[in-house]
Amino acid sequence: xxxxxxxxxxxxxxxxxxxxxxxxxxxxxxxxxxxxxxxxxxxxxxxxxxxxxxxxxxxxxxxxxxxxxxxxxxxxxxxxxxxxxxxxxxxxxxxxxxxxxxxxxxxxxxxxxxxxxxxxxxxxxxxxxxxxxxxxxxxxxxxxxxxxxxxxxxxxxxxxxxxxxxxxxxxxxxxxxxxxxxxxxxxxxxxxxxxxxxxxxxxxxxxxxxxxxxxxxxxxxxxxxxxxxxxxxxxxxxxxxxxxxxxxxxxxxxxxxxxxxxxxxxxxxxxxxxxxxxxxxxxxxxxxxxxxxxxxxxxxxxxxxxxxxxxxxxxxxxxxxxxxxxxxxxxxxxxxxxxxxxxxxxxxxx
Amino acid sequence: xxxxxxxxxxxxxxxxxxxxxxxxxxxxxxxxxxxxxxxxxxxxxxxxxxxxxxxxxxxxxxxxxxxxxxxxxxxxxxxxxxxxxxxxxxxxxxxxxxxxxxxxxxxxxxxxxxxxxxxxxxxxxxxxxxxxxxxxxxxxxxxxxxxxxxxxxxxxxxxxxxxxxxxxxxxxxxxxxxxxxxxxxxxxxxxxxxxxxxxxxxxxxxxxxxxxxxxxxxxxxxxxxx
Numbered sequence: 001x002x003x004x005x006x007x008x009x010x011x012x013x014x015x016x017x018x019x020x021x022x023x024x025x026x027x028x029x030x031x032x033x034x035x036x037x038x039x040x041x042x043x044x045x046x047x048x049x050x051x052x053x054x055x056x057x058x059x060x061x062x063x064x065x066x067x068x069x070x071x072x073x074x075x076x077x078x079x080x081x082x083x084x085x086x087x088x089x090x091x092x093x094x095x096x097x098x099x100x101x102x103x104x105x106x107x108x109x110x111x112x113x114x115x116x117x118x119x120x121x122x123x124x125x126x127x128x129x130x131x132x133x134x135x136x137x138x139x140x141x142x143x144x145x146x147x148x149x150x151x152x153x154x155x156x157x158x159x160x161x162x163x164x165x166x167x168x169x170x171x172x173x174x175x176x177x178x179x180x181x182x183x184x185x186x187x188x189x190x191x192x193x194x195x196x197x198x199x200x201x202x203x204x205x206x207x208x209x210x211x212x213x214x215x216x217x218x219x220x221x222x223x224x225x226x227x228x229x230x231x232x233x234x235x236x237x238x239x240x241x242x243x244x245x246x247x248x249x250x251x252x253x254x255x256x257x258x259x260x261x262x263x264x265x266x267x268x269x270x271x272x273x274x275x276x277x278x279x280x281x282x283x284x285x286x287x288x289x290x291x292x293x294x295x296x297x298x299x300x301x302x303x304x305x306x307x308x309x310x311x312x313x314x315x316x317x318x319x320x321x322x323x324x325x326x327x328x329x330x331x332x333x334x335x336x337x338x339x340x341x342x343x344x345x346x347x348x349x350x
Numbered sequence: 351x352x353x354x355x356x357x358x359x360x361x362x363x364x365x366x367x368x369x370x371x372x373x374x375x376x377x378x379x380x381x382x383x384x385x386x387x388x389x390x391x392x393x394x395x396x397x398x399x400x401x402x403x404x405x406x407x408x409x410x411x412x413x414x415x416x417x418x419x420x421x422x423x424x425x426x427x428x429x430x431x432x433x434x435x436x437x438x439x440x441x442x443x444x445x446x447x448x449x450x451x452x453x454x455x456x457x458x459x460x461x462x463x464x465x466x467x468x469x470x471x472x473x474x475x476x477x478x479x480x481x482x483x484x485x486x487x488x489x490x491x492x493x494x495x496x497x498x499x500x501x502x503x504x505x506x507x508x509x510x511x512x513x514x515x516x517x518x519x520x521x522x523x524x525x526x527x528x529x530x531x532x533x534x535x536x537x538x539x540x541x542x543x544x545x546x547x548x549x550x551x552x553x554x555x556x557x558x559x560x561x562x563x564x565x566x567x568x569x570x571x572x573x574x575x576x
Contacts, residue, residue, distance in 0.1 A: 335555065338555055346547035346550040349547075
């Protein structure tokens, strides 16, 4: 019995790997060395690398140009995180996207129901209940398409609105880097390029660098008011699973934060209550009726970005308007020019 | 001192835009502080001093007035001790004022030094205040300006005093780095036969810069935009 429960839990966890593009900070300087990570697990902890054969597309969009990320540039950090070390370019708002191939997973009815619940695929649970299909096993095809938007320097560019053409993707209605804590951001969800209405979207955030660390071995992190720690690891090959919830046996869940539903135009409004790294996730799942192999198909999308506070009188008292726009050497040369001019005047007079 | 008004205003007009860019402190600095620990405070402190042209112009003015190295050391020590007192004290106690107003007063100190170096008080037949005393007073004001800047960053409460001290250490490092070429150039220029013209040119520049900075800061304050 215990073994069965263990296997069930492992299966639940196996199929509840979200994929995110994550950075330590999404505010970078021009020509700075940085690293972006593919977090395969939760936003707090990655548990698996992404093998290169799974990547259909990996691109960075900047200055109106979309550039593919060369496969060989990805690196694996131990067996848990796939990373891309890169050097930022000119100042601007950048979009990075990764799209993965579809894979199949076979789950018994109990595991499938638990996974739907834990991952917040509530509409499918309702449909299964309605169809009296809660006892039916499932073979699901899943694919993941993820994006991040980061800001280099202070110049805002329009690349944030780029539609990468993934089967499912989030596209914000405004530049997230022109939004500040305390405000709201509208985000459109596109399915095959068209607005996806009435779809559940989950949005959450972590406080950024200064108050949050991911380096402790037990990956202790906070969901809302509660803190728990994981010591699990799971692999696509289904071996080596363990999971120890240390929080009164509370179920692991991916649905913390804001639960939103897209409107007729596919828009959901995300609250940005405070500074932090925000991440949105959704799983669009449908029943498959025309396949002998599959029972369900799901398309997963995530989007991450960082929000800072407004730099105005109410929050800061120093001027950010001309940051970096006027190099020190210009000031020095300008001053030397004026001193030189004055020198000529006084020399002539003397 | 007989440079005509039109020429003076023209130069002032040229100078103002440049002065607006004193203190290149940015969101990037905030990110450095957020992620870099105590070393980041040293780095940002040094960067701030090296790009804090008002502080450097004032120091250049002080050094121009002094002719021997012992005096330079004495005045710089007084300035340093004074700005450390207000930088550490005001930051630790959370005392701050509108940054534009503080910087406007610092701009006046820059103007003051250039004015004094050009013999302004003598021309007005006024006995100038004791320079060492004034350098101490202006040091306190400059320190308060540095404190206001540090307080504009999110520093958090952890290791608060250590962060202030590291920022202060960075400021001193930046000051030493900036002073080396300034002292070297001024000392070298004294040996040149054109030194009087150079002296006037630099000190007139300091006067114009002081006025320009003052106007710029008041303009910033009037906009309520900081």
